[in-house]
Amino acid sequence: MRSAGPVGTAEHPGVAVLTLPNALSALRVLLVPVFAALILTGHDLWALAVLAASGASDWLDGRLARRWQQVTRLGQVLDPAADRLFILAALLGMALRDLVPWWLVAVVVGRDLLLLALGPPLARMGHGPLPVSDLGKAATFALLYAFPLILLSSVGGPVGAVARPLGWAFALWGACLYWWAGLRYAAQVRALLRARDAQRAASPGAAS
Structure with a gap:
C-alpha cells in the first residue's frame, strides 16, 4: 500500500x-x-x-x-x-x-499527570515526546489485561472467582510498572535538561 x-x-x-x-x-x-x-x-x-x-x-x-x-x-x-x-x-x-477503588484511579492518573508536566520542558528544548520504553509497554499491557479480568469478576461463579485475583494481580503489577516507567521517563528528561545546560555553559560567550 x-x-x-x-x-x-x-x-x-x-x-x-x-x-x-x-x-x-x-x-x-x-x-x-x-x-x-x-x-x-x-x-x-x-x-x-x-x-x-x-x-x-x-x-x-x-x-x-x-x-x-x-x-x-x-x-x-x-x-x-x-x-x-x-x-x-x-x-x-x-x-x-x-468495581475498583478510587485510589487506583488516583495512582494511574497521577502518573499520567507527571508525564503531562514533563511535556513543556521537552517542547522548550525543541524535543518531541520520548519513545515509549519496553517497561512502559509492559505496564500498559498489564493494565489492559487487568481491566477485562476485573470486569469478568463481576459475573460471579467459577469464572469470577478465577478472574478476580488474576485481574488484581495484573492491576497492581501494572500500576507499579506504570510508575517505574514514568520515573525513568522523568530521569531521561532531567538528563536532557542537564545536557542542554552544560552545552550552554560550555558554548562561546557563556558567562564565566
Whole structure:
C-alpha cells in the first residue's frame, strides 16, 4: 500500500499521515467513548469485545507500520494516547460502578499527570515526546489485561472467582510498572535538561 507522501523508518519517522496504520490508531481513539458508554451502562460483554478489537488493531497497526516502513510521528503519538484513554475510561467506568477503588484511579492518573508536566520542558528544548520504553509497554499491557479480568469478576461463579485475583494481580503489577516507567521517563528528561545546560555553559560567550 502506498501512503500519501513520504514515509519513514522506525529510526527516522517520516511525515506521512494518510496510512492504514494511522487510520487503525485513529479508530482506536474513536472507540474509547463507545467503550466508556458500554462500561457505564453495564454492557460488560460488549465492552470486552470492543477492548479485544482495540487490542487486535493495536497489534496490527504496529506490525503493518514496521513492515511497510510507515512509522510516523502521528502514529507514535496516537498509539500510546489510545492506550492511555482506554485505561482511563476503564478505570473511571469501573470506579463509578464500585468495581475498583478510587485510589487506583488516583495512582494511574497521577502518573499520567507527571508525564503531562514533563511535556513543556521537552517542547522548550525543541524535543518531541520520548519513545515509549519496553517497561512502559509492559505496564500498559498489564493494565489492559487487568481491566477485562476485573470486569469478568463481576459475573460471579467459577469464572469470577478465577478472574478476580488474576485481574488484581495484573492491576497492581501494572500500576507499579506504570510508575517505574514514568520515573525513568522523568530521569531521561532531567538528563536532557542537564545536557542542554552544560552545552550552554560550555558554548562561546557563556558567562564565566
